[in-house]
Amino acid sequence: xxxxxxxxxxxxxxxxxxxxxxxxxxxxxxxxxxxxxxxxxxxxxxxxxxxxxxxxxxxxxxxxxxxxxxxxxxxxxxxxxxxxxxxxxxxxxxxxxxxxxxxxxxxxxxxxxxxxxxxxxxxxxxxxxxxxxxxxxxxxxxxxxx
Numbered sequence: 001x002x003x004x005x006x007x008x009x010x011x012x013x014x015x016x017x018x019x020x021x022x023x024x025x026x027x028x029x030x031x032x033x034x035x036x037x038x039x040x041x042x043x044x045x046x047x048x049x050x051x052x053x054x055x056x057x058x059x060x061x062x063x064x065x066x067x068x069x070x071x072x073x074x075x076x077x078x079x080x081x082x083x084x085x086x087x088x089x090x091x092x093x094x095x096x097x098x099x100x101x102x103x104x105x106x107x108x109x110x111x112x113x114x115x116x117x118x119x120x121x122x123x124x125x126x127x128x129x130x131x132x133x134x135x136x137x138x139x140x141x142x143x144x145x146x
Contacts, residue, residue, distance in 0.1 A: 005043035006145055009053065012039065013142040026108040026134045029080075030090060032141045036076045039143060054144050057116060059137040066139065069130060071116040076143065081132055083112040111135060 014032040019025045036055065043051045052074040061067050071078065080088040088111060113134040117127040 003046055004102075005039050005046050005051075006128055007044070008035075009039045009143045009145040012036070013140055015140045016138045022111075022136055023059045023108045025138060026090075027113050029114065029135060029138070029141065032143075033078070036143050037142055040076050043145075052109075055116065056140075057133060057138065058140040058142075059133050060139065061137070069116055069118075070144075071130075072119045072127075075117045075127070077117050079115045079117075079129065081113050081115055082110050085115075085132055087115075095134070113137075 014028050016025055016028060019028065025070060035054075040053060043053060044077045052072045053076050055071045055078065056068060057070075057078075058066060058068045082088055090111065091141050104119065113132040115129040115132060118130050119128045121128050
């Protein structure tokens, strides 16, 4: 069987060393989000829902130490947030009916960072999220085909 998702996903990453400013970084994160969404959609059809991709993000912490963080297997989603940690919907073309109360944002100046979905809370079964990873600290975002 053809596996376009694996071909696209294998080694798909976005690096940030060539970014001139915050806006460039936001555009690259949006590109990463859209590409991983495409890869995931293909993968769920090709792998008949037996597929567990995830995201790996590399960034510098406040002390300048390089940190690598993975989100939970089977979920390649992350949330965009402002400086207060409030979630933003950055691409208004996405369906957002189920996310009422969040801000639709096309202004890169409002975007501060992302939060990864790390695991499910055992009691609530809702995603447990990482702390805020500032956009300006990103080094690399990578899709992992599990």
